[in-house]
Amino acid sequence: MSVTSRRLLVFLSGGPSDIPEIHEVESEVIEDRLKIPRGNGYEHFEFTRGFKDVGDVLMPVYRWSYRTAIAE
Template sequence: MQQPIRVMLSGGPDGSPPTWEVESLESETRVRVLRGNGYEHFEFVNNYAECDGELLPVYRWQYRTYIAE
């Protein structure tokens, strides 16, 4: 089993986590993060940035969806 890859989340509303973990960049080019009553959607933008001395892939915020009741 492959180790999760730590990625940086960029943009989005305040309170979004600064980093996230994905299984692979190829299979998870998009991630959704549960926040309040909806999901914040982020997409890998083929860019890398330094975070805590580590070079991380950057996933940029794209949009928000709400949970159906």
């Protein structure tokens, strides 16, 4: 039996400048929110319900909303 990981390309708007606008997430579906690990915390993005055409690939657009620290 083989297990395949599904990935989705998303477009990130706003947030820290060191996070690339085009990001790959492990998901087959468009989630309402994304939590991207960065340094000692997470950057949170919310789906805008919009899409962006990037090189003939239609990507869901997520806007940065806030940052949280990793709980210890």
